[in-house]
Amino acid sequence: MEKKTTLSIDSEADERGLSRRAFLGLSATAAVAAGVGLTACAPKGSAESGADGSKTDSGASQGPVAPSKIDATYDTDLLIIGGGGSGLACAVQASLNKTKFIVLEKNTMLGGNANFVEGMFAINSKAALEKGIEITTAKIVEDKLVRGQHRQNAAFWIDLCEKSAGNIEWCLEQGVLYNGVIDNYHGGLHPTFHWFKDGKSSVGYVKPMIKRVEDLGVEVHFETAAFQLIMKDGVIAGAYAKSKQGTVQYNAKAVVLATGGFGGNPELIAKQGWNTEHLFCVGSENAAGDAYKMATEIGAKDFMQESSQSILYMIPALPKIDFHKDALNPVNGYFGIAAGGPVLWVNENCERFTRENLTEDNLVLQCIPGRDNKANYTIFDQKILDTFFTTTADAKKMFDDALANDKTGTLVKANSIAELAKAFELDEKAFKATVDRYNELCKSGADVDLGKTAEKMIAIENGPYYIAKMGYSFFFETGGVATDKERRVLDNDKKPIPGLYAIGNDGNMNYRHVYTINMPGTAMGNQVNSGREAANHAADYL
Ligand SMILES: Cc1cc2nc3c(=O)[nH]c(=O)nc-3n(C[C@H](O)[C@H](O)[C@H](O)COP(=O)(O)OP(=O)(O)OC[C@H]3O[C@@H](n4cnc5c(N)ncnc54)[C@H](O)[C@@H]3O)c2cc1C
Known part of the structure; x- marks a missing residue:
């Protein structure tokens, strides 16, 4: 079993001078080693039995037992967990909405698997129309749904299609760079693939979005991995994370999960039914399924067996x-x-x-x-x-x-x-x-x-x-956690868990069992769309 490390991404960031130090947040109130005042936000739970399991109004569980020792505490309105393709879009939109928020990033830099992306889906973008490329939403929706045996909710696809041209324009406004080529990505169904500059989103999307995040003064806590959600009276109240400070409690009124799915975690890939002998995880091992674990632990609907994956045979x-x-x-x-x-x-x-x-x-x-x-x-x-x-x-x-x-x-x-x-x-x-x-x-x-x-x-x-x-090259997985169109995480009764969102590969409901790479760039199109939607919905919720 082989896993790719994130070293190449890190060294690329260092070359660009985009180190974590550039973004370390300064404004949060860190109550280092705080033991006082935590009781109100601490989740209820039985120290003996592990996960409490008691149901709330939303049907979600109160969650597992709180850590016994907290080394630092931060208060914010919105917590975005993960600063990759979707987390970056969410952070920029939240900043434009003037929401008070913090981004947690497990890695030493932003970008995640979005560093490997080549292009992004859109129909009828300004650039496409100028080239005479026009495609109807109905055509995309039918071609997609038939390949998922009509098990997807078409409303998600209509939403993605209708907003896709606007998302390209929005990206351009943030500084994202495309190379002008729009094609069907090696023989897909329609010319929907808007290639990033140099054919790499590390150049065309991640780098400009990092600059945008920096210019907007976004507070990012690097090398900080969320591991547990906090619930209070059936409502999301924040998350616990591990960082160099130790165990950190983030009190937040809403949380967006954007950890990139579980395509870098062989154990979860095996749980989904794949033979992991000779498995090659093409993307980052940071896509470890942390959101899937955190969300299902508090009663989110487990969508793993329905979710899709980008996977190819290899020798x-x-x-x-x-x-x-x-x-x-x-x-x-x-x-x-x-x-x-x-x-x-x-x-x-x-x-x-x-x-x-x-x-x-x-x-x-x-x-x-x-x-x-x-x-x-x-x-x-x-x-x-x-x-x-x-x-x-x-x-x-x-x-x-x-x-x-x-x-x-x-x-x-x-x-x-x-x-x-x-x-x-x-x-x-x-x-x-x-x-x-x-x-x-x-x-x-x-x-x-x-x-x-x-x-x-x-x-x-x-x-x-x-x-x-043959073995497998596993690129990524999409959607282990069920959400509605507003990206609110659903519980087992299909009711939204108040204050909890899942975006990007964590909560992608667009596919069933198989990723349709033949509708090119829809994963990345969804990352931008879902990131923006969650930020906008959370702004109303807060
Ligand atoms: C090799 C490869 C090529 C791809 N090419 C394309 C393409 O051309 N077009 C396309 O549409 N899609 C493509 N994809 C799909 C791609 O994964 C997504 O479109 C996009 O990167 C996913 O965005 P995301 O925000 O969900 O996850 P990511 O971009 O992976 O971001 C997740 C972030 O969360 C962080 N994180 C993880 N756990 C935690 C935690 N517990 N606490 C804090 N932070 C955490 C990670 O470090 C990471 O920075 C490709 C994927 C791979 C692997």
């Missing part, structure tokens, strides 16, 4: 994807060997369990059918490899080097089909029968079993042969 023996560089690499890129197409996929029972060209509609769909398998294998021969994947000298070198130096035991070359089966202790007879059936379909010109397009049906008969056991 552990090959170099991990660097998506800025390798997106279109024919070996380990988005459409490389693991993505399927002209190969055969089988599970641990040697069954062909889905058609292998699912990526043609939605790249991310590829992993969904195999999630409940014990193992997923891809099989191909030398001709398929040469024709579709090792099509350049660099690609061939990447593959050959990986095969020669494989320490993961996940990529095997053999002279016979039987040897492929043996390599992974698969049932030889069943394996051969599946390959024979697949070859028969290929030769007949029609995949009457699963309907894969004829040009991707290529018989596996030109040795040497290859088999790879």
